[in-house]
Amino acid sequence: MKIKHLFGLAVIAAMTASCSSNNDLVNGGNGSSEVENGTAYASFKINLPTTSGTRAVPDGTPAVPDGTPDFNEGTAAEYEVKNGTILIFDATTDKFVTSADLGTMNPWTDVNENGVTTAAIATVKLSDVSVKGTYKALVLLNNNTADDATKKVTLPTTADTYATWSKDASKANADNYVSLNGIFMANAPMYKDETTEPTTLVDIKGVYASKEEAQANPATTIYVERGLAKVTMKDFATKGYSIGDGTTYAGATVKIEKWQLDVTNKSTFPVHQIGGLSSTTTGFAKIWSTPRFYDGDNKTFKRVYWGVDPNYNNADYQDLANCKTAFKMIENNDVTGAAGEANPQYCLENTFDLNNMKQGQTTRVVFKAVFTPNGFTAPATFYKIGNNTAIWKEANLKQQIKTVALNVMGITTPEEQAKYDVDLSKGTNISGVAGHQHLVKAENITYSGEATSSKVNPAAITAINEKLGLSAETGISTYLNGEAYYIARIKHFNEMTPWTPGTAYGSENEKFLGRYGVLRNNWYELSVNKVSGLGYPDVPEVKPTLPDDENDQYISVSVKILSWAKRSQNVDL
Numbered sequence: 001m002k003i004k005h006l007f008g009l010a011v012i013a014a015m016t017a018s019c020s021s022n023n024d025l026v027n028g029g030n031g032s033s034e035v036e037n038g039t040a041y042a043s044f045k046i047n048l049p050t051t052s053g054t055r056a057v058p059d060g061t062p063a064v065p066d067g068t069p070d071f072n073e074g075t076a077a078e079y080e081v082k083n084g085t086i087l088i089f090d091a092t093t094d095k096f097v098t099s100a101d102l103g104t105m106n107p108w109t110d111v112n113e114n115g116v117t118t119a120a121i122a123t124v125k126l127s128d129v130s131v132k133g134t135y136k137a138l139v140l141l142n143n144n145t146a147d148d149a150t151k152k153v154t155l156p157t158t159a160d161t162y163a164t165w166s167k168d169a170s171k172a173n174a175d176n177y178v179s180l181n182g183i184f185m186a187n188a189p190m191y192k193d194e195t196t197e198p199t200t201l202v203d204i205k206g207v208y209a210s211k212e213e214a215q216a217n218p219a220t221t222i223y224v225e226r227g228l229a230k231v232t233m234k235d236f237a238t239k240g241y242s243i244g245d246g247t248t249y250a251g252a253t254v255k256i257e258k259w260q261l262d263v264t265n266k267s268t269f270p271v272h273q274i275g276g277l278s279s280t281t282t283g284f285a286k287i288w289s290t291p292r293f294y295d296g297d298n299k300t301f302k303r304v305y306w307g308v309d310p311n312y313n314n315a316d317y318q319d320l321a322n323c324k325t326a327f328k329m330i331e332n333n334d335v336t337g338a339a340g341e342a343n344p345q346y347c348l349e350n351t352f353d354l355n356n357m358k359q360g361q362t363t364r365v366v367f368k369a370v371f372t373p374n375g376f377t378a379p380a381t382f383y384k385i386g387n388n389t390a391i392w393k394e395a396n397l398k399q400q401i402k403t404v405a406l407n408v409m410g411i412t413t414p415e416e417q418a419k420y421d422v423d424l425s426k427g428t429n430i431s432g433v434a435g436h437q438h439l440v441k442a443e444n445i446t447y448s449g450e451a452t453s454s455k456v457n458p459a460a461i462t463a464i465n466e467k468l469g470l471s472a473e474t475g476i477s478t479y480l481n482g483e484a485y486y487i488a489r490i491k492h493f494n495e496m497t498p499w500t501p502g503t504a505y506g507s508e509n510e511k512f513l514g515r516y517g518v519l520r521n522n523w524y525e526l527s528v529n530k531v532s533g534l535g536y537p538d539v540p541e542v543k544p545t546l547p548d549d550e551n552d553q554y555i556s557v558s559v560k561i562l563s564w565a566k567r568s569q570n571v572d573l
Helices: 162-166 213-216 320-326 393-409 456-466
Strands: 002-007 039-049 083-089 096-101 108-112 118-128 133-141 184-185 220-224 229-234 254-260 346-349 365-374 380-386 420-422 436-438 444-448 476-479 483-489 522-527
Touching: 002 420, 039 133, 039 213, 083 118, 096 118, 096 483, 118 213, 133 436, 220 229, 393 420, 393 456, 444 456
Parallel strands: 039 220, 229 522
Antiparallel strands: 002 522, 039 118, 083 096, 083 133, 108 118, 133 184, 184 220, 229 346, 254 365, 365 483, 380 476, 420 444, 436 476
């Protein structure tokens, strides 16, 4: 599975204060230099992606590692601004002071510089501020709604500091946050240097007594990013994928039809969190001197390529029940997504430290396919027995179960054997329900003779399942109509963090941190190159204690029972 991620352009370019519109988004403002009581003005410039400008690799440039960011603007709907809010925090106390409406900030101006963004300038009237004060700003775009209950982020109160409010997951309504009716955006953290934490709040350049004065002075520039991660799937091979020679299922065809995100986060923070990532006790001290975690090439605004989510370092989620409370898990019927760049799927960011880079916490893609074994005509239902890799048709499976049942029950006479049969539609409905946990039930073994003569009893059923190698964890797998499911866990840094089988993550943050995960404002594009085996009969349940890269190596073993080597000789006495 080849996976690369494309980073959005939400925070790339720098613009000069002279560009864009001169919108006055407030009522009032008499143009005088006198300051109203607790009132002042400030100008802000917001930078967003535009409709052109993808970073190209010059001819002759060596290939970059899979996972290196390739900037892409996305669709118009992904950078549409329906409304905006500016939040003001006291620079000294970190406390929330006030907010102001930004409106749509139309018109937005295209500026083809440093990655290509659109920009808009707004001059706003601020209450409860002083021209002598020092303040920091945070922009929220597409947060306002007519109903407070549908807001994506709850605004802070004057009792809140930015530090506490921004790290409070309860202030972000996750269900509303993922709304695509105007994608939520907020300040992007800016990388500083190797020894300093990136900063998210932006220092306001100036607060002025009049609107005219605010407009005449340089605006405070703010770069924003989207609050969601985006995943797209390259078109699947129209004719399907053939399984090559030399494999267990050589000659089979796999036609992938749909895909869907799975194990997606149910919680998020109001804005991108980077605090604690460089902690010497709970983080990676060298993170801001490790190039993959920031955009070192951009001279204007250096982006940050990692972050913390609400369950970043919580070992509670190495338990399946807890995983199901924190992450959305899908079922067979949920896999409905179409391939192609025009059919993206979005989710909340989902990141973790090395101790929690486990399968139960990692966002993945589930593929729904039709698997047609060699010699079968699609769509064909087929079966597997326990861990045996062999594929069984219904008639052959019924005969196998009957043979084992007769052997267990000690039925040897042809007349009595003929009274027993197998009905796969009974019990758990082996023939009609997809899944991998079917066991043979008493109802599956039918008897046409006198009921009192039947030897189908609990002990016999237990022995039949044991003889077939079936257990509660691994039963008969039913591939209903040939449907098979495949998974691919999404890699963030991908092969920028190469891993070899048998290697434990340990505490090797420099090598492996961020190998898996999805980060806000990042676009992950997946492409299926080939299929080499049989998938699952249903969406497989996560294994929360296993690392994303499994160290256990599984092999397929074919065992043949040979005939006795009979050696005859004549003996002369």
